Amino acid sequence: MEVSSRPHRTSLLRRTPAAWRVSAQSVVIVPANNLDEARVLEGLAAAVWAMLEIPARLSELAEVLAAAMPHESDLDDSLQTAVDGLVSWGLLEINNPEAAAAP
């Protein structure tokens, strides 16, 4: 299921422990579930990973990023694209207790 269809209250957490380093605007990451591959995250994807030291709601990330990038017009779309990418790479997990509790 795509994140773009989820409400901003969806919470996100890192799916796997990983060794990672910040390098300029990017993050280099080696996840525990794939030690043979170092991935490079750029832009928003890098920011999202770095911000998820503790799990956070999508809306919280959006708020922080909007404050940091006030001139970014399509921030919501970009954020959702970044999160979708991280989820598809197996780096992020979506935890949506509200959806799970829904009838």
Add this chain to the structure above:
Amino acid sequence: MRLPEREADRIVGTLFASLTNRATPPPSGTRPLSDRNFFHLFELATAGRVLGPLLHAAETGAVILSESQMVSVARQHRSAMAVAATLEARCPEVQATLRAAGADSLAVKGLATAYQLYEHTHHRQFGDVDLLVQPRRLEEITATLEAEGVEVDYPAIGPHIGQVQKSITALHGSGFEIDIHQTIAWGPQWLEITKLFFADAETIPMGIGPVSIPCATDLLFHSAVSLAQGQPRLASLFDFALAAQSARFDADRLTHLATLSHASGALNNALRYARAWFPDFDGQLPAAALASSGPFDVRSKISSLTLARKHLGMFMAVNALPLADRPRAVGELIVPAPGWRESRGRRSAVEHLRKLPKYVRDGSRTTPKW
């Protein structure tokens, strides 16, 4: 160790200052580094493994780089960080292999200092995994690693000298190098230092899982000892200076380490070079740790000599063995065991003795080339 000479060398002081938030911002309108200066600085930072401080200084404006220079630094730093993250990710697995061999280990040098001494881990790069094990027969560890499919590239020189040998080098299946040390330098006194490192070790969370590393004081001491040995990297000087400047060390413990290993000379040496390379450095070490027992302190002089000249330390280390084992250990230093010779391929059987530190004289001190 050489002193700063070129104009580019002096910019290294700004890199250190930017890490400690002391860099003076350049006057507005300052132009980027000349190609010549940038080339030297970039080469120095790459070989010395201080691309993190260079990138940080550029990002904070302490050093002005052109766009293309910045791209070069960022690209090189990203590669270095990929290596660092990969090595960190593999470390728990290597430690588990060693545990299976009955050898607990501490991560030392780059990985440990990145977490223990730097504000951000991306400021410290490293190119291999260095692990310290409790003094034991390195031959046994070699056998266990080989049984686990790890190729040992530089095994123990022999079964007797293996009890006091500084380190062996293994190659992990994914291609990276693992240096397994039982001492941080060649010489009989360093076996006790290893035990002290284990006594005050700390387990800290890293990306994949917890890793045991020495305390900040021990890492400061280790960096000074590394600087006194052949061909240290500039990163070791940053390690030392950051630890000394932040005063995050236990003065009594540092004095104890220096006294036990007679290594006050190494601490004095490291202070001297930190002051020469980093004009803003104002770290202080306890006077007792810097003082030798006097002009006739033979042990301190021997310790300094054996740190600078590895081959002497190798022969001195034999003194830590029982009397009956010493002749055999000396024999192994001269003619290494068959396993060691096989690992060297067609290289000389006396390579371990010929491969001496490439020092050059600088006053009364030794000068590794960076």
